[in-house]
Amino acid sequence: MVDLIEHTPEEKKKEPSALVLIVTLVVISLVGAGAGFGMSSMLLDPVGLSVSDPAPEKGKSAGAEGDGNVQEADETPQQPAIEVVDIPTITTNLADPDDAWIRMELALVFEGKADRVMADEIHQDILAYVRTLRLYNLRGGSGYQHLMDDLQERAAIRSKGHVRRVLVRALILE
Numbered sequence: 001m002v003d004l005i006e007h008t009p010e011e012k013k014k015e016p017s018a019l020v021l022i023v024t025l026v027v028i029s030l031v032g033a034g035a036g037f038g039m040s041s042m043l044l045d046p047v048g049l050s051v052s053d054p055a056p057e058k059g060k061s062a063g064a065e066g067d068g069n070v071q072e073a074d075e076t077p078q079q080p081a082i083e084v085v086d087i088p089t090i091t092t093n094l095a096d097p098d099d100a101w102i103r104m105e106l107a108l109v110f111e112g113k114a115d116r117v118m119a120d121e122i123h124q125d126i127l128a129y130v131r132t133l134r135l136y137n138l139r140g141g142s143g144y145q146h147l148m149d150d151l152q153e154r155a156a157i158r159s160k161g162h163v164r165r166v167l168v169r170a171l172i173l174e
Contacts, residue, residue: 082164085119086107090130094133101173102171104130106126106169109167111161126154129150129151151166
């Protein structure tokens with residue numbers, strides 16, 4: 001009796017065709033590209049380039065009918081004046097190892113009129129800070145970013161917010 005029972009071979013599972021796989025990959029790629037483009041256009045949209053009508057100032061009309069006097073509003077916002085000041089080159093040894101040297105050429109971006117005395121004080125602060133650095137603190141991109149953050153913070157504290165940025169013109173480690 002066992003011989004009479006027929007064994008049916010298992011049906012082969014159908015694998016998705018290559019066309020379905022390609023279409024799926026194309027759809028996923030288009031969705032990803034669209035999402036990336038949308039996010040970049042939202043995040044990288046320059047501020048101040050949007051088109052809008054400026055509100056008339058209080059007490060003034062912006063070209064009201066019948067007065068014959070049309071005042072043109074300045075559409076570009078006034079940017080605060082900035083001044084870039086190069087500070088003297090910093091060349092000193094690091095705290096560890098003793099034979100490691102650093103040379104930095106920096107510039108300070110002041111908001112408004114630059115104060116030379118304040119720039120010299122910031123130079124001395126940066127020199128004192130750099131002498132405490134160790135070589136392993138400066139390794140890699142994250143080490144450089146930490147150095148820049150520390151320099152920005154020291155300059156902002158010393159200048160009470162008048163220094164907008166610290167620019168690195170040259171950085172040499174030996």
